[in-house]
Amino acid sequence: MRGRRVFVTGLGFVSPHGEDPAAIFERLFLGESAIRTVRTGTPEMGADVLLASIDFEPGDRIGKADRLLMARAAQLAVVATRNALEDSGLMTRGRGPEEAAVYMGCGLGGAEILQESYRTYSARQSRRVRPTTIPLIMASGPASQVSMSFGIRGPAHTYSIACASSSVAIGEAFRSIRDGYIDVVLAGGAEAMLNDGSVAAWQGLGVLAKEHADGAGASCRPFDLERTGLVLGEGAATLILESEDRAMARGAHLLVEIVGFGASSDAHKLTEPSVDGQERAIRNALEDAGLTAEDVGYINVHATGTPTGDPVEIEAIKRAFGPAAQAVAISSTKSMHGHLVGASGALECGITALALDKRRIPPTANLTVADPACDLDCVPGVGRDAPDLEVALSNSFAFGGSNATLVLRRA
Amino acid sequence: MKSYDFLVKLLVDEFGVDAVELVPEASPAGLGLDSLSTMEMVRELEDEFGIKFSTEQVNFSTLGEAAALADELIEAKGL
Numbered sequence A: 001m002r003g004r005r006v007f008v009t010g011l012g013f014v015s016p017h018g019e020d021p022a023a024i025f026e027r028l029f030l031g032e033s034a035i036r037t038v039r040t041g042t043p044e045m046g047a048d049v050l051l052a053s054i055d056f057e058p059g060d061r062i063g064k065a066d067r068l069l070m071a072r073a074a075q076l077a078v079v080a081t082r083n084a085l086e087d088s089g090l091m092t093r094g095r096g097p098e099e100a101a102v103y104m105g106c107g108l109g110g111a112e113i114l115q116e117s118y119r120t121y122s123a124r125q126s127r128r129v130r131p132t133t134i135p136l137i138m139a140s141g142p143a144s145q146v147s148m149s150f151g152i153r154g155p156a157h158t159y160s161i162a163c164a165s166s167s168v169a170i171g172e173a174f175r176s177i178r179d180g181y182i183d184v185v186l187a188g189g190a191e192a193m194l195n196d197g198s199v200a201a202w203q204g205l206g207v208l209a210k211e212h213a214d215g216a217g218a219s220c221r222p223f224d225l226e227r228t229g230l231v232l233g234e235g236a237a238t239l240i241l242e243s244e245d246r247a248m249a250r251g252a253h254l255l256v257e258i259v260g261f262g263a264s265s266d267a268h269k270l271t272e273p274s275v276d277g278q279e280r281a282i283r284n285a286l287e288d289a290g291l292t293a294e295d296v297g298y299i300n301v302h303a304t305g306t307p308t309g310d311p312v313e314i315e316a317i318k319r320a321f322g323p324a325a326q327a328v329a330i331s332s333t334k335s336m337h338g339h340l341v342g343a344s345g346a347l348e349c350g351i352t353a354l355a356l357d358k359r360r361i362p363p364t365a366n367l368t369v370a371d372p373a374c375d376l377d378c379v380p381g382v383g384r385d386a387p388d389l390e391v392a393l394s395n396s397f398a399f400g401g402s403n404a405t406l407v408l409r410r411a
Numbered sequence B: 001m002k003s004y005d006f007l008v009k010l011l012v013d014e015f016g017v018d019a020v021e022l023v024p025e026a027s028p029a030g031l032g033l034d035s036l037s038t039m040e041m042v043r044e045l046e047d048e049f050g051i052k053f054s055t056e057q058v059n060f061s062t063l064g065e066a067a068a069l070a071d072e073l074i075e076a077k078g079l
Helices: A021-029 A072-088 A111-123 A133-137 A141-150 A162-178 A196-205 A244-249 A275-289 A309-326 A341-358 B002-013 B035-049 B063-078
Strands: A006-014 A036-040 A047-052 A101-105 A156-159 A184-191 A235-243 A256-265 A296-300 A329-331 A391-397 A402-410
Touching: A006 A021, A006 A072, A006 A162, A006 A244, A006 A341, A021 A341, A047 A196, A072 A141, A072 A184, A072 A235, A101 A141, A101 A162, A101 A341, A111 A133, A111 A196, A133 A141, A141 A156, A141 A184, A156 A162, A162 A184, A162 A235, A162 A256, A162 A341, A162 A391, A162 A402, A184 A341, A235 A244, A235 A341, A256 A275, A256 A341, A275 A309, A275 A391, A275 A402, A296 A309, A296 A341, A309 A391, A341 A391, A341 A402, B002 B035, B002 B063, B035 B063
Parallel strands: A101 A156, A101 A184, A296 A329, A296 A391
Antiparallel strands: A006 A235, A006 A256, A036 A047, A184 A235, A256 A402, A391 A402
């Protein structure tokens, strides 16, 4: 389906590797992991956990009174969006374009606020829970706070689709602009679920990585024979999506073009992925873009580093791409920034945009001995130059079997 | 008076209010606090001194009034 062309004209990150996109990309390109061992929780109940956490300090970018009305995920979203608006040149005296929309992905919303309220109720045996608890725990907090912080008066929508949340937010933003409903969208996602109660729940699921002999940074190992699981991260990423007409009229810098979006559902299992569902998302996205697998030079894959998940995505790529699968470079940057769940799609879409812009492909870190079941070109160790790179995909596949693939092209 | 001092410290440290704006005649709205933030402020005051504002008492209009109410409740508790 053809419609208006859609470009990314601004990028904003608050990530485990920092906030500056160029510096983040450089560290990723060199294979530097931001994963570390962190002591979480209370002295009695805490644990040492591998995390890609952020030493986040909003400073004067969010006033103290405003912070009291924002969960951590919303604060991350506001700062990432501020960075994106400044990058795009759309910020005027602290305000964004009021006619814009906000499409944000988020999984758990104010997870730490919910934990605190339950702690008050259960541990302190008190019903005196903070009066702001309800509005702070909602998954829609990031979108609402971005709208309020920057005076954005178009729709402020939240997509809560587990690990695919922000890829779908960007995909739906792309469609809204392409199909003429809106001209500019602040699209992305935020996640901050590294509070101890949430981490314990992930531990209960049995999917988290164990510390590798080579240290915390070597523990997330997608496609490697010694992979043991995923590492949770936190952060936010916002992309400014604009119609071609609007971007050209104001002389905006065009970072990358979004040309396709595909989504599908497995209709299979809650946490067990399916080749069929992922294959259909990839095929749908390429068809939407009017491109073929031969056009694609790079895929930023979903692969989280779990023993079961990674080979499923490899098989889905092989089926969707056919013989072209042998020629495409793929990498999982989660090996370095961890799994940001509701923010992962936006962060990885942003990294993919930078890879196209720079014609440099970031690596899969810690991939030393490949699993024979993961026998594609997984760009192990360090990044590589890709002088002919024109088109790339960003995959996000969620618990519940929701799959999303974005197609990006050099601007 | 101790509750007024507590309010001043709370509003400066946690709510980011400029200390020079903090006079007994100041209203929460005038300091930039919306109704939800005012409820948070009252809750902190209640927790600090182990008191409870009634629904009517929450409708104070100035910081001085809130502090005077709190002082009354603290005194009543001590009896």
